[in-house]
Structures are given as C-alpha cells and as structure tokens.
Amino acid sequence: MQKFILFLSLFFLFTKVSAQIPNVVSGKIERLPNFKSKYVTPRNIDIWIPENYSKSKKYAVLYMHDGQMLYDSELTWNKQSWNVDDVISDLIKNKKVQNTIIVGIWNDQKLRHTDYFPQKPFESLSAKEKDTITSQLKKAGRTDKAFSPQSDNYLKFLVKELKPFIDKKYSTHKDKAHTFIAGSSMGGLISMYAICEYPEIFGGAACLSTHWTGTFTKENNPFPESVLQYLSKNLPYPKNHKIYFDCGDQTLDALYPDIQKKADEIMKKSGFSDLNWKTLYFPGENHSEEAWNKRLQFPLEFLLSEK
Numbered sequence: 001m002q003k004f005i006l007f008l009s010l011f012f013l014f015t016k017v018s019a020q021i022p023n024v025v026s027g028k029i030e031r032l033p034n035f036k037s038k039y040v041t042p043r044n045i046d047i048w049i050p051e052n053y054s055k056s057k058k059y060a061v062l063y064m065h066d067g068q069m070l071y072d073s074e075l076t077w078n079k080q081s082w083n084v085d086d087v088i089s090d091l092i093k094n095k096k097v098q099n100t101i102i103v104g105i106w107n108d109q110k111l112r113h114t115d116y117f118p119q120k121p122f123e124s125l126s127a128k129e130k131d132t133i134t135s136q137l138k139k140a141g142r143t144d145k146a147f148s149p150q151s152d153n154y155l156k157f158l159v160k161e162l163k164p165f166i167d168k169k170y171s172t173h174k175d176k177a178h179t180f181i182a183g184s185s186m187g188g189l190i191s192m193y194a195i196c197e198y199p200e201i202f203g204g205a206a207c208l209s210t211h212w213t214g215t216f217t218k219e220n221n222p223f224p225e226s227v228l229q230y231l232s233k234n235l236p237y238p239k240n241h242k243i244y245f246d247c248g249d250q251t252l253d254a255l256y257p258d259i260q261k262k263a264d265e266i267m268k269k270s271g272f273s274d275l276n277w278k279t280l281y282f283p284g285e286n287h288s289e290e291a292w293n294k295r296l297q298f299p300l301e302f303l304l305s306e307k
Helices: 002-019 085-095 107-117 119-123 127-139 151-169 186-197 223-234 251-255 257-269 288-297 298-304
Strands: 028-035 043-049 060-064 100-105 179-184 204-208 240-249 278-280
Touching: 028 151, 043 085, 043 151, 060 151, 060 298, 085 257, 085 298, 100 151, 100 186, 107 151, 107 186, 119 151, 119 186, 151 186, 179 186, 179 298, 186 204, 186 223, 186 240, 204 298, 223 257, 240 257, 251 257, 251 288, 278 298, 288 298
Parallel strands: 060 100, 060 179, 179 204, 204 240, 240 278
Antiparallel strands: 028 043, 043 100
C-alpha cells in the first residue's frame, strides 16, 4: 500500500511539473500540448517566441530535441537545462543571430532511443550485429525486446506534420536556408541523421556530444562504423548546408573524441570547410545540460548568423 501511495505521489508530481509552462528570461513559451501524429506518440511542443515577435517580420526556425530540457531547470528531472532562452535572447539583442523561433520537441521517455537512433545505419547491420546492439541496449535498460529504431517515422513527424503546422501558425521563413535542427547526445545523432535524410528541409544541424556509439560501450560495437559509413555516403551538399559537431571528454562524452575525429575526416573529404562545418572539442567537459549551456552560443552563432 505504501508503495502504491508513493507511486501516486510521484505520478501526480510529474503530471503537475509536466503541465507547467517553463519560465523564460525574455520572450514567451507557447505550448502545443500532446501534439498528435500518425508517425509517433503524442508529445508536448514548447515553442519559444522572441521579444517583440511580429507577424510583419519573418523568423528562422530552430527545431530542438528533448524539449522538456531546454528552458527551465526547475521543471527538469535533473534540475539542469540548456537555458536556450537566455542564450539566444542575448545573441538576438546583440545582433549576432537572426530573429529565430525555437521549437522544443519533447521526447517520449520510454521511446527516446527508438525515436532518435538512426534507422538506416542500423538496418545495414547483419542480424548478428543487430542482436549485439539489442543486447547492449538491454543491459543499459534502453529496451526490453528486440531493438527496432523508428527514427524514419520520427523525422516524418517533424517534416510532414510539425513543420507545416509551425509554418502555418507563425511568421516563418519556410526555406531550408532558415530551417535548422539541433540536439545533444542521441539528439545530436538524430540531428545529423535529419540533415542527411532531408537536406531539402534543413539547412543546418547542430550536433552536440553526438552519441556516435548508439549504445553505451565502444567494445564489440558495430554501430559506430556503420553510422560513419552512412555519413560518408549521405552528407548534404556543403555549399548550402552547415553542420556543427562538438564533444567533451568526461563521463559519457569520453566515448566520443576518437569517433568524432573519424567523422571530421569524412567531413573534409566530402568538401566541408570552415565556412560550412565546425567541430569543437572541450577538454574537461562532461555530458550534461550545464555543459551544453556553456557552449550553446557557438552552434547558435554558427548556424543562425545573419547572412
């Protein structure tokens, strides 16, 4: 009985927190609650609108994953957030970036790995290699059955349902030159996948602490090689796309630097240069919202600078 009461208390606490609109330092949050989709489970969309938003202006749009972690640390599970509103408000005020709307897409906690895991690189693996991935994800508590990514459907949700809604509701630039996508960890991985799968939609991607391993080990893990092969064959045309990568080297980020360097070589061979690609390394930084907040200005300025 005590366990049931505790469960109810936690459930109602989570429901209350989930229902709250994040506090922001400037601008405002408009929520689309339980946005319905035929491709993914319903989820909240928290849209940040800058100060002095006007329908007489046109705005770039940055789509960001893990939307419940973006704006207000008082409402997040670990009491950390990206504080995106703080960072971009300052950049807009100082005219370092163009007028931009942020679309924060909540994850489905139970299906986050399924939604964000790049599907085509996974499907290129052998049956034995897929079993290895499943085993590693089961060990990490990310799945309890044979793993089957649904990221192609997640991207369809973004491109075919969410973007048209945002473009209709708000005064946006609809072209790829003003449409961007960003995230960290698995969110970084799906951002890379998004710009490769939909280069006609997204003109830029920011991939912070990209979770190249897919699972939580580099040992006996076939996925990094698979995803790098995918990257080498599917990168968008460099002349009109921008891609940002970064990573630290502490906690989970310790898995990334060696793989990121291989990705950097692929970027160079594919014709990307300092004009349209940036990879930054942050020795001593860990895998957390606090760490991503500290360096968020770099990808925002890189992607959203005035043309």
